[in-house]
Amino acid sequence: MNTLGRCLRLSTFGESHGVLIGGVLEGVPAGLKIDLDALQAEVNRRKSTNAYTTPRKEEDVVEVVSGVFEGVSTGAPIGLLIYNRNVKSKDYSNVKEAFRPGHADFTALAKYGVRDYRGGGRTSARESVARVAGGAIAKMLLKELGIEVFSGVFSVGGIEAQNIDFSHAKTSPIFSLDKDIEPTQQEAILKAKAEGDSVGGVVLVQASGAHLLGLGEPLYDKLDARLGGVFMGLNGVKGMFIGEPSVASLRGSAYNDPLSPTGFQSNHAGGVLGGIGSGADLVIWVHFKPTASIAKAQDTINTNNKPLKLELKGRHDPCIAIRGSVVCESLLALVVADFALLNMPTKLSSVRAFYRQR
Amino acid sequence: MNTLGRCLRLSTFGESHGVLIGGVLEGVPAGLKIDLDALQAEVNRRKSTNAYTTPRKEEDVVEVVSGVFEGVSTGAPIGLLIYNRNVKSKDYSNVKEAFRPGHADFTALAKYGVRDYRGGGRTSARESVARVAGGAIAKMLLKELGIEVFSGVFSVGGIEAQNIDFSHAKTSPIFSLDKDIEPTQQEAILKAKAEGDSVGGVVLVQASGAHLLGLGEPLYDKLDARLGGVFMGLNGVKGMFIGEPSVASLRGSAYNDPLSPTGFQSNHAGGVLGGIGSGADLVIWVHFKPTASIAKAQDTINTNNKPLKLELKGRHDPCIAIRGSVVCESLLALVVADFALLNMPTKLSSVRAFYRQR
């Protein structure tokens, strides 16, 4: 339920304004060097406090409380705790009884009958800090297999990159993929923010490495099925494509990727054929909605079904796609690493080789 | 692995050109009347042989071999067998050693080291007949809860419906949602077919019913996460949206659905808020790629990595989105029914009521 993956499994717990956010990562092969600095650096990348993101100042210190001994993974579950330091005991009176439009307030109360009204509780995107921590360890594993993951912001409020440059995205304050378009995108974000509004965006996430070939499990746990599950289930995501987004308008003769002795001649399929990694780059487009929390007055109701106008104050990202891109990258790392482990017992020849060499 | 769902679970087995396609549906509450005619009718709807689909003539007779006694479900797993009657012992020599572009041939051989080259084997969309059979039973369960599912073809090769009419889709030979646009869509299909080519398409799938409110499980099994998993994992699907497809270009003030005492005033969210059903219609757009099997000559390689030109003869749908829409509808029924059952122990008050009334 609160778990992602089958062999490499991330489970999380904790609420936005509770004591902490926790993650438990199981199935990390024993003997992996755990680089605590790299782990913290990933978490910091998600935090990225600047004019385009959130002014909520979290320390976000990751504590590794289990599963690592003398610097390496032991095969036991790795416990990751991120205490919430900056939880203001603020006044929740305006949201305690009102349903914020675009949030889970209404649906969560309907489902559970009780609601943690402090910042969305369990449904808050703050939980993603545990995904990023888990993803950081997944990346350490992928590095051993020569697989890399990348991400960046492709569009903001409809303003699209013209060139894709993942190395620029790494240093951009909005993780923009295009240095030339970036100023226009930044302007759009600041304008929306100034008007008490927010903007949506599209994130591009990729993985590359020869060992992507063959990843994906049969039939209801295909590579694309799992990617669909993790990305569509991420807070704020409402759409996605794997490979060429105009796919549904194309003809087969234009869309199919021809094979040649040196490999695929194009990659419209985005690295997945028949639910299995083709060895070509995994290419995923993730569509984020505009941040639900806006300062502008909105029509809503309270828990007594009375209408009201709600203006939200607080520390909200004007564009969740920005920090969302880091989370997407982490999720892709977790998924690919899980499939890399699941793939090992697929062929009898591999099983034989494994047991012969022990 | 080959299983969909957690409480209501569909597992399938069987290959396109093997003995049969089988499905096992577990978790159907005991006492549900199983209407065998309705079950067969759903399977027939997927078959729909006409000029726009496939000339492969399968009888597709569903046999219920377990789990039903004296007309009702017993709580035991329901076994569903569909024997393959029309498996021609044809000549596979041209595909046996060639990788068909756009198919799982290359990736499946890389993964498994062996390949059932007869019509794609396990990776063929023929497996979806078991999903439709399972979905038919899910619909019988949903009917008890007042939930309905619908589907139709929105666009074909980029030609989009201007009006959405699910009742028209039911009788249209291409399940088109728009009576006026339908002829143009049909023409596009026949033109591609005549040219030995294929077209992509977009399917719209919906569910409605008050009890959609509250469906969806926490955090890695949200309603949208699961929908992402089943639709992105369906053969030929490469993209999807839940709710408004232009979401990433919008501002929060335009996208958020305001609440009023009589309900949501719009449904850009497509019926899912925070991963939980909002009670508004579930609205899902599913982007299908053009059929991979085309008659036109394509560049590819054989299993010895030698280049060749491949022309596929055979009984292929020129547009997989058409019959795919029926499968999408079945999948949505399976997902929603599963969540409806999973939802029951969510609140202590419900648990108490259940055990008090026994």
Add this chain to the structure above:
Amino acid sequence: MNTLGRCLRLSTFGESHGVLIGGVLEGVPAGLKIDLDALQAEVNRRKSTNAYTTPRKEEDVVEVVSGVFEGVSTGAPIGLLIYNRNVKSKDYSNVKEAFRPGHADFTALAKYGVRDYRGGGRTSARESVARVAGGAIAKMLLKELGIEVFSGVFSVGGIEAQNIDFSHAKTSPIFSLDKDIEPTQQEAILKAKAEGDSVGGVVLVQASGAHLLGLGEPLYDKLDARLGGVFMGLNGVKGMFIGEPSVASLRGSAYNDPLSPTGFQSNHAGGVLGGIGSGADLVIWVHFKPTASIAKAQDTINTNNKPLKLELKGRHDPCIAIRGSVVCESLLALVVADFALLNMPTKLSSVRAFYRQR
């Protein structure tokens, strides 16, 4: 729910007096030669119709309907169907409304509200034919790893073997482990049968092979946890031990198995230490209750809660432990094979080696 295992998974469906018993075995590594004769021979061994077992004459022909192509496993789920040929349309009137003592009649009706009264329906031990078919394939896989499984009947009605001889058990009509005690055990069975009664028994199941070392997954899926789940969950089993049965009366100094440079000096632990295979033989004692179906008159009630005397006619084993031993052996094979596959991604060095050699 109806599935056993995590990587190698057996799911079953079908009822005792329904159309068929079905099994689906997933996760068999691709490229395993499937010996259909050996598969059928295992199923025949479970059938073993003689004076000490059941006169129900089932053909028990196993049909492999998927997952095997040109003699080897393909990685796709292997469908195994055993049609019920000898289902008499007999008169069920005396059991239709009466609850047979010792059976699931009362509890299943309470749980499901409907009941398949024909021979116990889904709860019948007839389902175990699918476990034996699946186990036969698991054995083929284990053979590749040098692991063997054995079973035999240790005691019948309290009459215990004095010597353990698995090779004798193979040819004994009651699978007895002791040639000298066997006649007394047979006598006890026939005497009980003649008196319209039944007897309990204890089965010994073992596995041996160097690669048992290291099998077992962490903490709630340990080797002994899984063995506990499959054996305690088998029809008619009410108790079990792993290793020395007098364990609870012993002192640590007598019970602990000392280690020496040549291995363990004893095997009180029965091959499991800390939930992980020690490399020593797996030794499991399984306690079966006497067959619930007896001809003697028994007090019971009907579905209207009226008392009655019930005398059961029919084709019942006087001692279910006999044929149960074959099922235990199959279950052990399935469990060990599953753990052998799950074990592969445990160490980083193995993961590295796997991906380096691809």
Add this chain to the structure above:
Amino acid sequence: MNTLGRCLRLSTFGESHGVLIGGVLEGVPAGLKIDLDALQAEVNRRKSTNAYTTPRKEEDVVEVVSGVFEGVSTGAPIGLLIYNRNVKSKDYSNVKEAFRPGHADFTALAKYGVRDYRGGGRTSARESVARVAGGAIAKMLLKELGIEVFSGVFSVGGIEAQNIDFSHAKTSPIFSLDKDIEPTQQEAILKAKAEGDSVGGVVLVQASGAHLLGLGEPLYDKLDARLGGVFMGLNGVKGMFIGEPSVASLRGSAYNDPLSPTGFQSNHAGGVLGGIGSGADLVIWVHFKPTASIAKAQDTINTNNKPLKLELKGRHDPCIAIRGSVVCESLLALVVADFALLNMPTKLSSVRAFYRQR
């Protein structure tokens, strides 16, 4: 892997001598009052430091870090942290390279290639503190359903209770079920301890309540299957019975429990028929081995396969069955509560009633 249960799920992490032991309990119905004092009291009961148990002085303070808001469960996962306060930075040199007989040292190193030699690491029984914390919350849920769980020590080193008195067990320092036999049992423990040895024991665990009727899921997740999995998987457990332990020596006419209009006339089956709760008391006998850690010199080897004599100093229970009984009780509570929730969607009539009353 590190998770127990399907609807009510407990996952744990943390090592014996690491930072903390953590538990995450998912699926607790929203709205359950969480009594923090009762939670701590259960954990204290497991700790029970006295002459017959361990001198390791742990504070064992349980912190609830998520899933509870304003005193009630919210439906979010409940995080339970127990920090290890009394972890001496002691000298591990004598165990660091030696394999302790009866422990997981040898097998865990073989499996993982690395070993946390501090007190057994993840394989230590210290992890059970998280099971007891989770079990305490399960008990709060069971109380709502009128189900109670009990436990006590039946025998120690072969010295068996003659009477079963669960109320005495509650106050006994060794949780003994028989006040009269208790002194002899205590003497046996102290004698073994004085001799640097340990003793095994048998624990009796029971549950009672009308709503046990019908609990248990089909076929590989029966009530007895799950009980087998959790008890056989508990540290130190090597055998178990459900109901009458002499079952395998009895005849059917003596073993079967006759039904009468007022219920079962005996309970040899221990409350489980056909894998489903019969409504009679659940009766489970759990056989614990003697504590593996003893002070007496034992033959073993070191990691270089050299023989040596090992004498273990440290804070060990002379009889793990004593504190083990508390853990058994917690596990039974967790299992029964999980099945109580899983049982809700079994019948269509219940599903209908649930959705009608919403």
